[in-house]
Amino acid sequence: MRISALAAAAGLPVATVKFYLREGLLHAGLASSATQASYDASHVRRLRLIRALTGTVGLSVQQARTILELIDDPGDDLYSTLGRAVSALPPAAADAGGEPGADPYPRARAALEALGQVYDPRFAAVAQLESSLEAAESAGLPLSDDRLLAYGNAIREIAAYDLERMPRSPREAVEYTVLGTALYEPVLLALRRLAHQDIASRRTRD
Amino acid sequence: MRISALAAAAGLPVATVKFYLREGLLHAGLASSATQASYDASHVRRLRLIRALTGTVGLSVQQARTILELIDDPGDDLYSTLGRAVSALPPAAADAGGEPGADPYPRARAALEALGQVYDPRFAAVAQLESSLEAAESAGLPLSDDRLLAYGNAIREIAAYDLERMPRSPREAVEYTVLGTALYEPVLLALRRLAHQDIASRRTRD
DNA sequence: AATATTGGAGAGTACAACTATCCAATCACA
């Protein structure tokens, strides 16, 4: 399969495929001569993944590259690999401001304590939680403790389900977790919006 | 309060405040002369909201403007107002392809039927669900029915909580729903990631 | 009176994500 066939299979312009090759998101084909390389199904799959990440998930090319690199060769340490993946995903976390020595993530800490969950400021999602809570607060819609508990408990069911299905082998676990985080998040958001609609329409009808 | 004080209060450069004024995200101050206008607390609040939407939530200036306009004057019809707001929020939905007459959102339809929820193709979130499911599928991680049910039921608890707290007056309801959708979504995502971490660490310790 | 600041408009900048153009080396077919 040459580059034009690959581009056609993925539904993309050849120029865009070349761009992804140059940017290192797509692995090179097998060169058979100076002006010929052959691509296979793995390239088609990869292009689909790239478009899913940069399109629906909304990642930048740079973020997508980070995610793809982590999947391609996850480090020895599953934990730190996942940590790096989470850092590459939105919502972006503002770096912890405030005077040095102070608690960098006071809102996130309080939230996690209220939920009875571990608080480890090194984990990227803690900074993301802090930024999100701060944004909601400064926009005039602070998250009440009550709401936090409601959200936290429901979300925990989802997370528990995710973990139950996690593959045993480390390599597969990374791919499952990283892609599952990135790809299923938009689904969750859409489901919440649709549930609002469904519940509202039921109430109206009653 | 003049423009430089406003900018300082919001922690932004004056040029950026001027930019938001020009772009219509921020309402003009009360002009007292040809080169003087006074701004008040409402402007500071608005700037905070703008930064929350364009920063943490990740909206473009264009999308933020749409959301802000809907909050400023919601139409008579609560439903269509919310629909327009949802359309302005990510994840972006690809427009329904396929041959005309065919079901435009087959995955979303199947999902909603499995969940026992209403399926109305006019609602923007249906297109978003379809796009998200399609992205996950083409990236090689299709959402199983089982997972869909697990997610859908947990998310429903959250949506039910949201609706219970919805203000009675239409104007407030729009603001609550639109901002609650946009601002609390990042919180939900961060909470899921943290719950993964928490549950994983509990299992390891056991 | 001297200096600084303001609102407003226009131009300029920086970056991201493509997209287009070239070119010499093959290829594919007549």
Added chain:
DNA sequence: TGTGATTGGATAGTTGTACTCTCCAATATT
């Protein structure tokens, strides 16, 4: 075996977004 099409690779150009800078005449401030 010629001849037009295609390829990989490099370089340059385009488009869009979100600011940021520069001016300027009209005020404010001191």
